[in-house]
Amino acid sequence: MTIIRRAVIALWLPILLVLLWWFASASSTSLFFPPLADIVSATNALWIWDHTIVDLLPSLRNMLLGLGIATALGVALGLVLGSFPRLLATFDPGIELFRALPAVAILPVAILVLGLGDSMRVFVIVLGAVWPVLINTTAAVRGIDPTTRDVEAAFRLSAASRFLRVRLPAALPQILAGVRVALYISVALIVVSEMQGAGVGIGHFLLASQRNWAITDMWTGMVVLGFVGYGLSILFRFAERALLRAYPPQRLGKD
Amino acid sequence: MTIADHRTTGETVPVASDPAAPLVEVRGVSHSYTTKAGSREVLRNISFSVKPREFVCIVGPSGVGKTTILRDIAGLQAATSGEVRVAGTALAGPSNDIGLVFQDYSRSLMPWMSVTDNVALPLRGRMSRTERDGRVASALLEVGLVGHEESRPWQLSGGMQQRVAIARALAFGAPVLLMDEPFASVDAQTRADLEDLALRVRNDTGQAVILITHDIDEAIYLADRIVVLGGRPASVVEEIEVPFGPERQQLVTKALPEFGRLRARVHRLIEDASRAMTGSMPAVEES
Ligand SMILES: Nc1ncnc2c1ncn2[C@@H]1O[C@H](COP(=O)(O)OP(=O)(O)OP(=O)(O)O)[C@@H](O)[C@H]1O
Ligand SMILES: [Mg+2]
Numbered sequence: 001m002t003i004i005r006r007a008v009i010a011l012w013l014p015i016l017l018v019l020l021w022w023f024a025s026a027s028s029t030s031l032f033f034p035p036l037a038d039i040v041s042a043t044n045a046l047w048i049w050d051h052t053i054v055d056l057l058p059s060l061r062n063m064l065l066g067l068g069i070a071t072a073l074g075v076a077l078g079l080v081l082g083s084f085p086r087l088l089a090t091f092d093p094g095i096e097l098f099r100a101l102p103a104v105a106i107l108p109v110a111i112l113v114l115g116l117g118d119s120m121r122v123f124v125i126v127l128g129a130v131w132p133v134l135i136n137t138t139a140a141v142r143g144i145d146p147t148t149r150d151v152e153a154a155f156r157l158s159a160a161s162r163f164l165r166v167r168l169p170a171a172l173p174q175i176l177a178g179v180r181v182a183l184y185i186s187v188a189l190i191v192v193s194e195m196q197g198a199g200v201g202i203g204h205f206l207l208a209s210q211r212n213w214a215i216t217d218m219w220t221g222m223v224v225l226g227f228v229g230y231g232l233s234i235l236f237r238f239a240e241r242a243l244l245r246a247y248p249p250q251r252l253g254k255d
Numbered sequence: 256m257t258i259a260d261h262r263t264t265g266e267t268v269p270v271a272s273d274p275a276a277p278l279v280e281v282r283g284v285s286h287s288y289t290t291k292a293g294s295r296e297v298l299r300n301i302s303f304s305v306k307p308r309e310f311v312c313i314v315g316p317s318g319v320g321k322t323t324i325l326r327d328i329a330g331l332q333a334a335t336s337g338e339v340r341v342a343g344t345a346l347a348g349p350s351n352d353i354g355l356v357f358q359d360y361s362r363s364l365m366p367w368m369s370v371t372d373n374v375a376l377p378l379r380g381r382m383s384r385t386e387r388d389g390r391v392a393s394a395l396l397e398v399g400l401v402g403h404e405e406s407r408p409w410q411l412s413g414g415m416q417q418r419v420a421i422a423r424a425l426a427f428g429a430p431v432l433l434m435d436e437p438f439a440s441v442d443a444q445t446r447a448d449l450e451d452l453a454l455r456v457r458n459d460t461g462q463a464v465i466l467i468t469h470d471i472d473e474a475i476y477l478a479d480r481i482v483v484l485g486g487r488p489a490s491v492v493e494e495i496e497v498p499f500g501p502e503r504q505q506l507v508t509k510a511l512p513e514f515g516r517l518r519a520r521v522h523r524l525i526e527d528a529s530r531a532m533t534g535s536m537p538a539v540e541e542s
Pocket of ligand 2: 321322323
């Protein structure tokens with residue numbers, strides 16, 4: 001009962017929009033806006049499974065690699081910076097400066113230095129996605145309750161215990177909120193970075209279709225990207241729930 | 256090597272040959288806080304000592320500096336002058352010889368850890384897994400939390416959470432237990448239970464206990480000796496021996512005529528101390 005109600009509440013708008021799209025485009029002869037029915041059949045033909053294997057999987061692999069490195073880097077640096085206020089005071093202006101620079105603006109430099117391969121794409125994702133994780137981790141560690149710090153000190157916890165058993169888990173809810181933002185950034189950046197000199201990848205597919213006037217194909221790429229983004233977000237929510245299972249309920253997102 | 260290194264919970268603390276020799280010595284401790292408004296002396300020349308197995312309560316009016324002296328003893332902050340010695344060694348920072356129980360159990364326990372993991376936390380990296388498991392189990396047994404090993408603190412009542420915090424300090428295996436108003440935020444019945452737990456722990460493990468409290472009845476019920484702080488800056492106004500022995504019972508002990516006399520005496524001392532404090536209120540010196 002409640003599951004059906006929640007599904008209705010979550011899905012009525014997307015379903016309505018898809019229906020609107022379907023009927024409004026049904027008799028379309030415009031080159032740019034093909035009927036949704038055509039897009040659906042083209043999606044079946046193209047993405048089950050040829051382009052999924054050739055384009056989508058490499059994109060996902062690079063994206064997850066970049067996101068993984070960004071998360072590891074952001075958490076590690078954030079734990080250190082959050083733990084030492086004087087270090088933070090030294091690095092904070094630099095962090096603010098770099099963060100303000102859009103990662104896309106790094107793209108030309110990254111291509112010059114790293115060429116057009118996967119390492120350039122992963123690098124750009126890391127550079128764009130590391131900030132929300134770093135900033136959230138730093139803020140969370142700085143905000144750890146003074147009593148918790150007293151516990152660390154009074155019981156003379158080892159450095160490993162302080163960082164891995166106390167500060168990391170104490171910061172985890174905020175870290176995950178940062179990783180969620182980093183996930184959206186990564187999806188955007190993998191698409192953009194593949195529009196430059198990539199032979200495969202969903203970004204390459206989108207741009208190549210558009211350049212070849214295969215507009216229906218281009219639309220299928222966008223549909224697939226939409227589903228992938230939505231799927232990743234759902235997967236992330238499951239992971240978040242699992243990781244925060246041991247935490248007091250009010251620290252979980254309200255839903 | 257300290258005596259803490261040789262003991263496990265449940266055994267009696269093996270203490271240096273002379274049982275009357277002080278285990279904790281607070282020697283001429285003064286403490287000043289420096290803020291934007293200047294420097295303010297909170298404690299002046301505090302001296303007292305605690306013998307092995309002794310239960311000492313520190314009382315005094317609100318804001319007199321009880322938490323300050325506790326943090327100095329725990330090594331969480333350095334006294335401005337004077338020293339604290341435990342088992343003959345001057346402390347420089349937190350020590351393996353002192354187990355701390357904080358007032359605010361909801362902040363001092365790690366909410367994401369099970370009861371077992373909370374109690375085991377201070378022991379990690381210090382001993383074998385088998386020894387750690389043994390200490391945790393006997394500490395949980397001592398505080399009556401068997402059966403709650405896998406619960407999270409936030410799933411437990413306030414009294415049970417404070418038992419977890421006490422178990423953690425016990426498992427740590429220090430010869431001295433230090434508690435800052437440990438029972439201030441639980442209801443009356445739970446409070447009485449926890450007081451009896453604190454007495455039993457001392458009797459079972461032979462640890463010395465220093466407990467800070469607002470509550471005069473609590474101090475008399477628990478203490479072998481009461482240290483009354485007063486004044487601004489605070490010093491030891493009086494030390495009062497409580498002659499009730501190690502075994503006490505809430506209804507019986509509190510009904511003793513001597514209990515009433517002690518209560519009146521401590522009451523008067525604290526009243527005088529707070530009157531003296533409000534009388535000489537602005538004690539801020541420019542620095
Ligand atoms: N970190 C600090 N910086 C400046 N002043 C402080 C600090 N901590 C405590 N004080 C001041 O020192 C005095 C003693 O504080 P303390 O907390 O030790 O008193 P207390 O006896 O524990 O009080 P309570 O009964 O309310 O717990 C108070 O006037 C307080 O305002
Ligand atoms: Mg206090």
